[in-house]
Amino acid sequence: MPPIKIDHLAVVVDDMPAALNFWQQALGLTLGGTEHNEHEAVDIAFLNVGESRVELLKPITDDSGIAKYLAKRGPGMHHVCIAVSDIEAAMATIRANGVELINETPRTREDGTRYAFVHPKSTGGVMVELYELKGQG
Ligand code: ZN
Numbered sequence: 405m406p407p408i409k410i411d412h413l414a415v416v417v418d419d420m421p422a423a424l425n426f427w428q429q430a431l432g433l434t435l436g437g438t439e440h441n442e443h444e445a446v447d448i449a450f451l452n453v454g455e456s457r458v459e460l461l462k463p464i465t466d467d468s469g470i471a472k473y474l475a476k477r478g479p480g481m482h483h484v485c486i487a488v489s490d491i492e493a494a495m496a497t498i499r500a501n502g503v504e505l506i507n508e509t510p511r512t513r514e515d516g517t518r519y520a521f522v523h524p525k526s527t528g529g530v531m532v533e534l535y536e537l538k539g540q541g
Contacts, residue, residue, distance in 0.1 A: 405488070405489050405490060405493065407486045407487060407488050407494070408486075408487040408488060408489060408537055409455055409456060409486075409487050410456045410484060410485065410486060410487075411456060411457065411485040411486065411487040411533075411535045411537070412450070412456060412457040412458060412459045412485045413456070413457075413458055413459070413481065413483075413484055413485070414458075414459040414460075414461055414481075414482040414483045414484075414485065414533070415458060415459070415460055415461065415479070415480065415481055415482060416461050416462075416463075416470055416473055416474050416477075416479055416480060416481075416482045417460050417461065417462050417479050418462070418474055418478075418479050419462075420447055420449065420460065420462045423449075423460050423462075424449060424460070427451050427458055427460065428451060433451035433452060433453050433458065434451065434452050435449065435450075435451060435452075436450040436451060436452045436457060437449075437450050438450075440464070442464075444468065444469075444470070445463060445464050445465040445467075445468035445470070445471070446461045446462060446463055446464060446468065446470050447461075447462040447464055448460065448461060448462075459485075461482060470482070482531060483521070483530070483531035483532060483533050484530060484531070484532055484533070485519075485532075485533040485534075485535050486532060486533070486534055486535070487535050487536075487537040488534050488535070488536060488537070489536070489537060489538070490536070491510050491518050491519070491520060491534055491535075491536035492510065494534050495510070495520055495534065498522060502526075503522060503523075503526040503527070504522070504523040504525065504526040505520060505521070505522055505523060506520070506521040506522065506523050507519075507520040507521055510536070517535065517536060517537075517538075518535075518536045519533055519534060519535045519536065520533070520534050521533050521534075522534065
């Protein structure tokens with residue numbers, strides 16, 4: 405089953421109001437939702453663009469993975485998220501092709517959706533997130 409679509413592009417930001425000024429006000433994307441995620445230590449804003457979204461990630465502590473990424477590399481593109489209909493099948497195919505996953509098993513969000521990350525060293529420097537959209541594709 406081929407992937408469904410680009411679900412979202414994620415961007416790490418150091419200033420959420422400034423980022424929203426660009427993506428929402430200047431570019432004209434609509435705000436789809438915001439989330440204060442204590443578990444991942446990030447503030448998240450989703451902006452809708454067609455069937456895809458832009459995800460803005462702002463660290464809220466100094467020691468989260470996203471905070472370390474921001475300190476090391478500065479603001480910018482963080483990952484591309486590809487929606488798939490069967491995440492376990494997609495992960496098995498990735499593994500069978502000798503590509504390294506960051507998550508050996510899918511992780512589960514609070515809303516029950518499952519996701520996993522592919523290691524950027526196996527993808528030419530692009531962090532890829534797989535996201536399971538049930539009942540599609
Ligand atoms: Zn994401």
